[in-house]
Amino acid sequence: MQDQVVMALADLFERYRRLGGIPLVAYDADFPSPAELLPAQGGRVGWQPWRRPEPGDFNNIAAALKMPLHADISAFFGHYYAGNVPGCFKGLFLTLLQPWNQQDFERLQQNQIGHQLMLQKLKLPASWFLASCRDEQRLVTLDNSSGEVLLERLGQGRIGVLAPNLAHFLRRLEPCG
Template identity: 80%
Template sequence: MQDQVVMALDELFARQRRLGGIPLVEYDAAFSSPAELLPPQAGKVGWQAWLRPEPGSFDNLANALDMPIHGDISAVFGHYYAGNIPACFKGLFLTLLQPWNEQDFERLQQNQIAHQLMMKKLKLPASWFLATGKEEQKLVTLNNASGEVQLERLGKGCIGVLAPNLSHFLRRLEPC
């Protein structure tokens, strides 16, 4: 399943390029990324998804949290450095998160741990955030047990299933 997620993510990056060309982000020389297409212009820099030579892993989170982690999480966050992707899924506007560089990958892992600890404290099923919703307090998450992609209200848990798995979700996600 992890290979399918990486392929679906690669297809999403290709759709994004076809739709709008090279996406731009604010340039920060102190927070550079191998995904950057230099030189920056007018305070912005273009980016293109950059395939990591060695994929990042979430095994350290599994050890820290003493729990198994759904393999799709490493697949979606561990293979590329890229900018976040504004997108739409069946009328739901969201921003798919992506690590910009190694430092951002580590920060993403720390935020995932905090999310997981909050879920545990609230006695909610384990999930991993994938995207933020346009509506405040809504997240798109991956259910750790089932692998379903779901819509969650922060601190309240799942409010609906969006897709049966992550590769299905990514293939139907439309960049905007």
């Protein structure tokens, strides 16, 4: 399933590029990424997904939390450095998160740990955030047990199932500008 997630993510990046050309993000000279297309102009820089030669993983998170992690979480966050991708899934507008560089990948892992500790404290099932929604109280997450993609209300848990798995979700997500 991990290969399907990586292929679906690559396809999503290509659909996003075809939609509007090279996506732009705010340029930060102190926070470079191999995904950047230089030179930066007007405070913005173009980006393209950059495939990591050695994928990152979440094994350190699994060890720290003393729990198995669904393999799709490493497949999704560990293979590329890229900008975030705005999208729409069945009328739900969201921003799919991606690490920009190694420092951002490590910060993402720390935020995932914080999310997991909050869920444990609230006695909610384990899930990993994938995207933010326009309504900041909702998140798109990956259910750690089943691998389903969920819509959750922050601090309250599952609202509903969006897709049976992450590859399916990524294939159906429509990038938007």
